[in-house]
Amino acid sequence: MSSEGGINNGCSRSDHEVFDVAVVGGGVVGCAVARRFVLEGARVALLEKGEDILSGASKANSAILHTGFDAPVGSLELECVQAGYKEYMEIFKDFDLPILKTSAFVVAWTQEQLARLPSIESQAHQNNVDNVHIVTSDTLLKREPNLSRSALGAVSIPGEFVIDPWSSPLSYLTQAVLNGAEVRFGYGVSSGQFDGETWVLKSATKKDISARFVINCAGLYGDQLDEALLGRSEFSIKPRKGQFVVYDKAASALLNAIILPVPTERTKGIVLTRTIFGNLLLGPTAEEQDDRALASVSKKEVELLKNQAEAMVPCLKGMPVTATYAGLRPASESKEYRVFEYEQKNWITAGGIRSTGLTASLGLAAHIYKQYSKMANFLVPLTSVKTPKMPNLAEHKQRDWMQKGYEEIVCHCEMVTKREIDNAFASVIPARDLSGLKRRTRATMGRCQSFYCSARLAELTKDRFIDDLSVDVSGEEHE
Amino acid sequence: MNKKIMQVDVAIIGAGPAGLAAATRLRQRGVDQVVVLDREAEGGGIPRHCGHPPFGMREFYSVLTGPQYAKRLVAQAITAGVRVLTRHTITRLLKGGELEVATPDGLITIMAKRVLIATGVRETPRSARLVTGARPLGITTTGALQSMFYLKGLVPFKRPVVIGTELVAFSSIMTASNAGLEPVAMIESGSRITARHPCELLPLFKGVPLLLNTELEEILGVTKVEGVSVKNTKTGERRLIECDGVIFTGQFTPESTLARMSHLKVDPASGGLHINQFGRCSDPAYFAAGNILRPVETAGWSYREGRSVGGWIADDLERASSLIHDPEVTLICEDPIKLVVPQRIISGQSGGFTHLQLRVCRPVTGELIIENDDKTFWQKKISTLPERRILIPITDLDYFEGTKSLRVYLKE
Known part of the structure; x- marks a missing residue:
């Protein structure tokens, strides 16, 4: 019998098994935690209430690999960001993950902001990001000729890069599964009991899961999970909405580096960056709201965002x-x-992981494991580790359509082949809904937003998604 | 890896009405190697999924459905000796007519003496319209709905709201009706429909309420569309309309990304290629025809435009001095004139497009004027709506040597 884990594979040995660790939540943190614990030798079950990983907070971020130059000095965030950065740089080649070495500038647009650049530089140095330095507006504009002439100066951060925000966490969980982890989708943990040794986790519709230890990585619902199962929460989630605009590929030629604003106390502010997929990304806004599920775009905010971007890069107009x-x-x-x-309670909660989670996840996973090992039984790390090779979606690397035998290009805007779509359904953690397929292949994510490909895509995906792209009009109405 | 190289006289990008008509004309004019490249599995372009008539009345003297028309266009081109290569995706346009092409059998390079870009238009989807709301399933464009239904027999919803009243919006109501759907409303922010009379009778006939002076405010629903919130632009009154889908119609935009990513000049006003009256782009090896030039015309218009430009490419190949640049006058349009095509005119040349094509941004009435600093060359009172065709005979523009640019504007 292989050591591979599985995805919802019906009756398996796991039905009566007591896992070492249950990871609740399949966001970037949960995926990284599951991987870390599997590598350390744990039997892991990851429980995700959505139909795919990255269905919550992790589905939208700016995809930056942060150096931690601006993280609070001495903070856990800084420690995790820097450890995560280091680990990503160590493993990305093994996973065939992409990295776009863009570097970044924190640009000052007002005299006030200009006056704050030295403190940004010195904080970076305190955080051991030594190559951070102030540049004049001349140097900045030479490196970024499409920036508005009104830029007054900048801090250069050579180590800030852009990565694939979906393939990376998918690769972490894929590795976990390849090495024995079990994943349950549609598993919203509603309650649970702890008898002093073992947790029994319950969901409304699925079978109970038993585990000796629980890691709460439930993101937007982290405080609620603590309340429901521990009876209290040390923190409360205040969802902060971020709206983004993606410009067409022609726009990505306008910038080389990531353009960051001088941050405020509340937010890192609005970023302009190339994406690994060859677009230009603008955002996010920072809007407090109560709803934890609905992330709605608003025309007004998006137009404001666009105006701000056009002030910074006039050619974007x-x-x-x-x-x-x-x-x-x-x-x-x-x-x-x-x-x-x-x-x-044999329980660790990782909550309030905001913008830096993508970078920090690997470091946070190591931190959580360290905390766990102080509290739980000693595990024996895996000696032989399987590592998946991830399909490449990055524009600057070889894409699938460049190699013959792809049969047909299904999504023309993003050049997604039928071979890639077939592979996404056949992969270790297959796509189960349109969002999952989009994240694994980029299908429909281009400029036409499925004007051309929705018909072929509906045909290719029929009966393979939880929610079909087409509805049945021949039969009875079923609401 | 050694890339295969294919050398041709003329390579045409896009096997829609304009591209196929141009190809046929080029062969009829005796041009030897003419290939049409299309990324889809079948040639024919957008008419392939417009499952209802009328198509082809002027081209084939019969009333055809879109798919029948598409088949006729392809058959006509093949009979004329055109090679139609489907599943060929152009990935880059290089100087002098060199094309990088992806095919299922590997990458190839095509070296063409002349290239015609005929990649057409698409409707503006929800995201580019910056509409408020989450991103539930059940939001589509007319084109997507038509290709789902007419090509695959699938539909994404049962009771959609139709946004917009351009001609294509009525086509989406026809499609919905053929597919057994029940559109719950047709929404237009203006006080009258954009398409011409008697289009407004169609929703009436199909029992679909036409809501004028009504703006889409928000799409409701998280995983699936549950409704839309709309606002009356006159009274400010808001209401909810229950529905399970939204069809965004029209607001066509030229499919010009290849050009934007290349050395070719794109006209910010039209969103299409910057051409002279022979359809020639800023690189003399490239031409453009059909809806890539301007949103949006009928299949028949695109066909005739393709045929014309095909003829001028044949003329150009016959002329020895074809690449020499003659002095050109550039036309610059000002709001509310949305676009003018062609954007450049070679002085004192006969042939080429007989008319300038214009569109306006909003309903307007006033004096349409073409002038330079010294002289008014043309002027006429117009009253028109967005998306309506406005034509000005080029021969009426009696401009003189030395004029570099002309303003096209409206005095309201």
Whole structure:
């Protein structure tokens, strides 16, 4: 019998098994935690209430690999961001993950902001990001000729890069599954009991899961999970909406580096960056809201965003917009990551992981494992580890359509082949809904937003999604 | 990896009405190697999925459905000796007519003496319209709905709201009706429909309420569309309309990304290629025809335009001095004139497009004027709506040597 884990594979040995660890939540943090614990030798079950990983906060972010130059000095966030950065740089080649070495500039647009650049530089140095330095507006404009002449100066951060925000966490969980983890989708943990040794986790519709230890990575619902199962929560999530605009590929030629604003206390502010997929991304806004599920785009905010971007990069005016979307960041009442250990309860909560989660996830996973190992039985790390090779979606690397035998290009805007779509359904963690397929292949994410490909895509995906792209009009109405 | 190289006289990008008509004309004019490249599995372009008549009345003297018309266009081209290569995706346009092409059998390079870009238009989808709301399933364009239904027999919803009243919006009501759907409303922010009379009778006939002076405010629903919130632009009154889908119609935009990513000049006003009256682009090896030039015309218009430009490419190949640049006058349009095509005119040349094509941004009445600093060359009172065709005979523009640019504007 292989050591591979599985995805919802009906009756398996796992039905009566007591897992070492149940990871609740399949966002970027949950995926990285599942991987770390599997590598350390744990039997892991990851429980995700959505139909795919990255269905919550992790589906929308700016995809930047952060150096931690601006993280609070001495914070857990800084530690995790820097450890995560380091680990990503160590493993990305093994997974065939892409990296776009863009570098970044924090640009000052007002005298006030200009006056703050030295403190940004010195904070970076305190955080051991030594190659950060101030540049004049001349140097900046030489490197970024399409920026508005009104830029007054900048801090250069050579180590800030762009990565694939979906393939990376998918690769972490894929590795976990390849090495024995079990994943349950549609598994919303509603209640649970702890008898002093073992947790029994319950969901409304699925079979109970038993585990000796629980890691709460439930993101936007992290505080609610603590309340429901521990009876209390040390923090409360205040969803912060971020709206984004994606410009068409022609716009990505306008910038080389990531353009960051001088941050405020509340948010890192609005970023302009190339994406790994060859677009130009603008956002996010920072809007507090109560709803934890609905991330709605608003025309007014998006237009404001566009105006701000056009002030920074005047050539953006008239550039076609490919997509707009909104995501929710699981902010809490405090800026710091909210990691809590409940030793009596065999439980660790990782909450309030905001914008930096994509970078920090690997480091946070290592931190959580370290905390766990103080509280639980010693595990024996895997000696032989399987590592998946991820399909490449990055524009600057070889795409599938460049190799013959792809049969047909299904999504023309993003050049997605039928071979890639077939592979997404046949992969270790297959696509189960349109969003999952989009994240694994980029189908429909281009400028036409499925004007050309929706028919072929509906045909190719029929009966393979939880929610079909087409509805049945021949039969009975069923609401 | 050694890339295969194919050398041709003329390569045409896009096997729609304009591209196929141009190809046929080029062969009829005796041009030897003419290939039409299309990324889809079948040639014919957008008419392939317009499942209802009328198509082809002027081209084939019969009333055809879109798919029948598309088949006729392809058959006509093949009979004329054109090679139609489907599943060929152009990935880059390079100087002098060199094309990088992806095919299921590998990448190839095509070296063409002349290239015609005829990639057409698409409707503006929800995201580029910056509409408020989440991103539930059940939001589509007319084109997507038509290709789903007419090509695959599938539909994404049962009771959609139709946004917009351009001609294509009525086509989406026809499609919905043929597919057994029940559109719950047709919404137009203006006080009258954009398409011409008697289009407004169609929703009436089909029992679909036409809501004028009504703006889409928000799409409701998280995983699936549950309704839309609309606002009356006159009274400010808001209401909810229950529905399970939204069809965004029209607001066509030229499919010009290849050109934007290349060395060719794109006209910010039309969103299409910057051409002279022979359809020639800023690189003399490239031409453009059909809806890539301007949103939006009928299949028949695109066909005739393709045929004309095909003829001028044949003329150009016959002329020895074809690449020499003659002095050109550039036309610059000002709001509310949305676009003018062609954007450049070679002085004192006969042939080429007989008319300038214009569109306006909003309903307007006033004096349409073409002038330079010294002289008014043309002027006429017009009253028109967006998306309506406005034509000005080029021969009426009696401009003189030395004029570099002409203003096209409206005095309201």
